[in-house]
Amino acid sequence: RTDTPGAKDAGVGEFMTVFVRDCYTREEQALFHSGLPQLEARSQNLYQRRFLELSAEQREGMVRGLDQEARDQVVSGREPHYFTLMKQLTLFGFFTSEKGATEVLRYIAIPGRYDGCAPYEEGQRAWAT
Numbered sequence: 669r670t671d672t673p674g675a676k677d678a679g680v681g682e683f684m685t686v687f688v689r690d691c692y693t694r695e696e697q698a699l700f701h702s703g704l705p706q707l708e709a710r711s712q713n714l715y716q717r718r719f720l721e722l723s724a725e726q727r728e729g730m731v732r733g734l735d736q737e738a739r740d741q742v743v744s745g746r747e748p749h750y751f752t753l754m755k756q757l758t759l760f761g762f763f764t765s766e767k768g769a770t771e772v773l774r775y776i777a778i779p780g781r782y783d784g785c786a787p788y789e790e791g792q793r794a795w796a797t
Contacts, residue, residue: 672771672772673763673767673768673772674681674770675758675762677767678761678762678765678766678767678768679761679765680757680758680761680765683761683765684754684757684761685755686756687760687761688700688757689719690703692753695773696748697746697752699748699750699753700750700753700754703750703751703753703754707719707730707734709716709729710730714726714730718793734749734751735751735755736749737749737751738751738752763796768796769796770796771795772793773793773794773795774794774795774796775776775796776794776796
């Protein structure tokens with residue numbers, strides 16, 4: 669959480685639990701569930717502490733490293749990285765939640781018309797609808 673709601677505020681953890689259980693294949697579920705132990709093992713190896721015990725700077729460094737590793741894995745044509753699944757579900761869950769859509773994105777419940785080319789000013793929030 670910063671000056672806007674965070675993933676916890678939006679219930680992303682609960683969303684991920686349901687989505688993984690109900691929508692992922694067995695292989696995807698296994699890959700996803702293997703991710704947290706791998707994340708914790710990496711944290712222990714690098715810092716001798718659990719991930720949530722790390723400083724914000726250390727956590728950010730780990731996440732950036734995992735993100736690059738996941739990108740490299742996609743480029744090489746191998747199966748998805750567990751971090752890719754976690755990141756995708758976090759973003760999907762957050763920006764489709766009420767908190768994410770209405771407090772972070774601009775939102776109109778039922779737009780009155782289609783505007784194919786809306787003006788944009790630097791710094792404006794993206795649209796949820």
